[in-house]
Amino acid sequence: xxxxxxxxxxxxxxxxxxxxxxxxxxxxxxxxxxxxxxxxxxxxxxxxxxxxxxxxxxxxxxxxxxxxxxxxxxxxxxxxxxxxxxxxxxxxxxxxxxxxxxxxxxxxxxxxxxxxxxxxxxxxxxxxxxxxxxxxxxxxxxxxxxxxxxxxxxxxxxxxxxxxxxxxxxxxxxxxxxxxxxxxxxxxxxxxxxxxxxxxxxxxxxxxxxxxxxxxxxxxxxxxxxxxxxxxxxxx
Amino acid sequence: xxxxxxxxxxxxxxxxxxxxxxxxxxxxxxxxxxxxxxxxxxxxxxxxxxxxxxxxxxxxxxxxxxxxxxxxxxxxxxxxxxxxxxxxxxxxxxxxxxxxxxxxxxxxxxxxxxxxxxxxxxxxxxxxxxxxxxxxxxxxxxxxxxxxxxxxxxxxxxxxxxxxxxxxxxxxxxxxxxxxxxxxxxxxxxxxxxxxxxxxxxxxxxxxxxxxxxxxxxxxxxxxxxxxxxxxxxxx
DNA sequence: CGCATAATTGACGGTTTTCAAGCACTGTGG
DNA sequence: CCACAGTGCTTGAAAACCGTCAATTATGCG
Numbered sequence: 001x002x003x004x005x006x007x008x009x010x011x012x013x014x015x016x017x018x019x020x021x022x023x024x025x026x027x028x029x030x031x032x033x034x035x036x037x038x039x040x041x042x043x044x045x046x047x048x049x050x051x052x053x054x055x056x057x058x059x060x061x062x063x064x065x066x067x068x069x070x071x072x073x074x075x076x077x078x079x080x081x082x083x084x085x086x087x088x089x090x091x092x093x094x095x096x097x098x099x100x101x102x103x104x105x106x107x108x109x110x111x112x113x114x115x116x117x118x119x120x121x122x123x124x125x126x127x128x129x130x131x132x133x134x135x136x137x138x139x140x141x142x143x144x145x146x147x148x149x150x151x152x153x154x155x156x157x158x159x160x161x162x163x164x165x166x167x168x169x170x171x172x173x174x175x176x177x178x179x180x181x182x183x184x185x186x187x188x189x190x191x192x193x194x195x196x197x198x199x200x201x202x203x204x205x206x207x208x209x210x211x212x213x214x215x216x217x218x219x220x221x222x223x224x225x226x227x228x229x230x231x232x233x234x235x236x
Numbered sequence: 237x238x239x240x241x242x243x244x245x246x247x248x249x250x251x252x253x254x255x256x257x258x259x260x261x262x263x264x265x266x267x268x269x270x271x272x273x274x275x276x277x278x279x280x281x282x283x284x285x286x287x288x289x290x291x292x293x294x295x296x297x298x299x300x301x302x303x304x305x306x307x308x309x310x311x312x313x314x315x316x317x318x319x320x321x322x323x324x325x326x327x328x329x330x331x332x333x334x335x336x337x338x339x340x341x342x343x344x345x346x347x348x349x350x351x352x353x354x355x356x357x358x359x360x361x362x363x364x365x366x367x368x369x370x371x372x373x374x375x376x377x378x379x380x381x382x383x384x385x386x387x388x389x390x391x392x393x394x395x396x397x398x399x400x401x402x403x404x405x406x407x408x409x410x411x412x413x414x415x416x417x418x419x420x421x422x423x424x425x426x427x428x429x430x431x432x433x434x435x436x437x438x439x440x441x442x443x444x445x446x447x448x449x450x451x452x453x454x455x456x457x458x459x460x461x462x463x464x465x466x467x468x469x470x471x472x
Numbered sequence: 473c474g475c476a477t478a479a480t481t482g483a484c485g486g487t488t489t490t491c492a493a494g495c496a497c498t499g500t501g502g
Numbered sequence: 503c504c505a506c507a508g509t510g511c512t513t514g515a516a517a518a519c520c521g522t523c524a525a526t527t528a529t530g531c532g
Contacts, residue, residue, distance in 0.1 A: 071382065075471045079386045093382075096375015101382060131367040138374035139332015145381040146307065146329075146337060150315045152389055153432030157520070188479065196389030198521050203480055219479095219529075235310055393488070423510065434489055439512055455497075 008064040008111070009087040013175050016061035016089060016113055018133050036122065038114040048105045049090070049112060056094035058114045059134075062086050065110020066185050069102040080194040083107075083186060085168070087175035092137050107185040152196060155236060160195045161205045162234040165215070169224060181223040244300040244347070245323040249411050252297035252325060252349055254369050272358065274350040284341045285326070285348060292330035294350045298322050301346020302421050304430075305338040316430040319343075319422060321404070323411035328373045343421040388432060391472060396431045397441045398470040401451070405460060417459040 011017050023037060040063050043049060049060055052071050067084040081102055084090050094100040095117060120130060151163045173179035184191070188206075192199040209215045214230060216223040224230065247253050259273060276299050279285060285296055288307050303320040317338055320326050330336040331353060356366060387399045409415035420427070424442075428435040445451045450466060452459040460466060 071386070073386050073471075077390070079390070081382045081385060093375055093378040096372045097379065101379045127364055128367065131364065131371060134371055135367060135374065136332045138371065138378060139329055142329045142374060142377050142381065143333065143337050145378065145385070146317045149317060149381065149385065149388070150307070150309055152385070153430075154313075154315070156518095187477095194389075199479080200481080200522080201520060203478095204520095207480075425510075435510085436490080436512080437488060439510095440488095443512075 007086065007177070009062075009175050009177070014061050014063070014087050014113070015137070016059070016115060019059075019115055019130060020113075022129055022133070036116050036119050038116075040111050040113060043106045043110045043112055045106055045108050048103055050094070050100045050104055052100055052103045054094075054100050056091070056098050056100055057118045058116050059092050059095070060090045060104070061113045061115070062088055062090065063111040063113055066107045067104050067110065068107055068186055068190055069104050071102040078193065080186075080190050083168075083190075083194070085171050085175065086177065088171070089137060092134055093141065095134060096138075107190075151234075155234075157195075157197050157201050158205050158208070159234050159236045160197065161191075161202065162209070162230045164191065164195060165222070165224065166227070166230055166234055169227070179224075180227070181221070184220045184222055243322065243413070245298075245411050245413070250297050250299070250323050250349070251373075252295070252351060255295075255351055255366060258365055258369070272352050272355050274352075276347050276349060279342045279346045279348055281342055281344050284339055286330075286336045286340055288336055288339045290330075290336045292327070292334050292336055293354045294352050295328050295331070296326045296340070297349045297351070298324055298326065299347040299349055302343045303340050303346065304343055304422055304426060305340050307338040314429065316422075316426050319404075319426075319430070321407050321411070322413065324407070325373060328370060329377065331370060332374070343426075387470075391470075393431075393433050393437050394441050394444070395470050395472050396433065397427075397438065398445070398466045400427065400431060401458070401460065402463070402466055402470055405463070415460075416463070417457070420456045420458055 011020065014020075020037060043065070049067070050058075062084055064086050066086065067090060068080055069082045069084065069090065070078055070080045073079050084104070090104050091100060093102075120127065151167075152160060155163065168182070168184075169179045172182055186194075187199075188202045189199045191197075192202040195202070197205075206215070206217055209230075210217045212229070214224075214226045214233075216225060247256065250256075256273060279301070285303070286294075298320055300322050302322065303326060304316055305318045305320065305326065306314050306316045309315050320340070326340050327336060329338075356363065387403075388396055391399065404418065404420075405415045408418055422430075423435075424438045425435045427433075428438040431438070433441075442451070442453055445466075446453045448465070450460075450462045450469075452461060
């Protein structure tokens with residue numbers, strides 16, 4: 001996934017686009033100082049673009065590639081709290097507390113755009129519209145997390161994993177990327193960590209789905225053969 | 237809990253207070269039209285103050301009492317997504333999508349204040365500060381949910397319940413209410429639903445904690461005898 | 473090409489769910 | 503004030519589910 005430019009999301013499919021447009025970035029006379037919006041910085045696999053506890057300064061959009069967000073709990077245990085795909089935003093949760101609540105690291109070579117929120121006032125634009133956009137984003141995040149909670153807390157392993165695969169597929173589809181054949185860049189440990197399952201369980205369930213001809217697994221590549229069956233399993 | 241006025245939170249302990257102050261509500265010449273901020277409406281047990289899917293219009297603060305938020309999943313299954321205590325806000329998640337994503341119902345006779353967000357422009361105040369406050373709230377909600385995820389997903393039943401009790405206790409303490417002896421107004425079914433446990437399991441764990449002299453249970457009243465033990469269990 | 477890391481697979485045990493029955497508490501109406 | 507009904511809570515036994523441990527095989531990076 002995202003090994004070349006073909007897998008880049010277009011600007012108009014990017015979660016940052018409403019803000020970019022608002023800044024009229026790149027248009028003559030927009031008056032936006034340099035350095036407020038940084039376009040397409042490459043990030044290597046494993047690189048962290050912000051750390052849990054860092055002072056908040058920017059919101060990031062994924063131009064290509066994918067990331068995971070993780071935090072360390074009191075008991076020295078790493079907990080993956082989410083995955084982020086091309087076109088999605090990261091870091092907006094940090095705006096509230098002034099610090100990033102989790103660490104974002106790249107699952108593969110990726111590219112990000114960065115919007116320096118703390119330098120926005122220099123842009124001379126009214127903050128109002130920008131804030132409305134942030135509110136929208138955070139609201140979506142809250143809704144998403146509620147849904148996630150619903151999905152995780154009650155369901156069995158096969159339901160969680162089916163739901164997880166469908167969720168990825170839906171998000172890819174939303175950004176107009178291939179949604180029935182894609183790559184799971186995160187390790188099975190990461191998936192298990194996120195879903196609250198042992199990685200042996202993740203492997204077993206994926207194998208079972210494969211043997212039932214619902215998906216095809218080839219290393220980290222996955223093809224969804226029978227989305228309806230997945231949906232049925234996910235709902236339980 | 238909250239059977240009389242003594243259990244009311246003071247305005248300065250209320251989550252809505254920063255907004256009330258912003259509106260200079262009640263001060264002479266504040267120019268805030270009537271009906272934008274409604275103070276202390278009584279709500280009966282079981283009453284719903286907004287329904288999932290309702291058009292968003294207000295943010296609510298709990299002056300006294302407690303509520304639960306629930307939504308119905310695709311599979312006709314009710315899912316409790318949170319509990320709300322005196323001093324806390326409800327409904328801000330609805331601002332993003334324009335509709336309330338869950339239904340809020342009172343667990344006991346309660347009192348709420350209501351801020352009509354959709355009539356705020358009439359107040360003639362700058363939206364900017366208000367929006368910043370909302371962003372802060374939503375960010376807290378996201379952070380809280382991440383923490384919740386961490387708490388729920390990997391842990392065993394006794395860890396979940398210990399964490400749940402500690403969470404309630406901490407939130408009560410934050411609002412300066414009794415935090416070692418309080419009432420669980422929600423049913424064990426609600427707790428189990430929220431934590432992803434069968435209610436038989438909730439009962440068994442609570443009984444076990446009681447027998448270990450870590451808590452005292454008397455009907456719905458609970459006293460935490462050994463908070464350290466709870467914390468130890470919660471962490472695993 | 474080899475080593476480190478990740479995934480698979482089996483056996484086993486612990487935890488939780490389910491089902492079911494009995495009990496306790498609450499609130500209602502007589 | 504008491505009887506009664508309804509609901510929620512407790513508790514037992516059996517089974518399903520998942521985690522842990524561990525050995526083996528595969529993969530990918532240098």
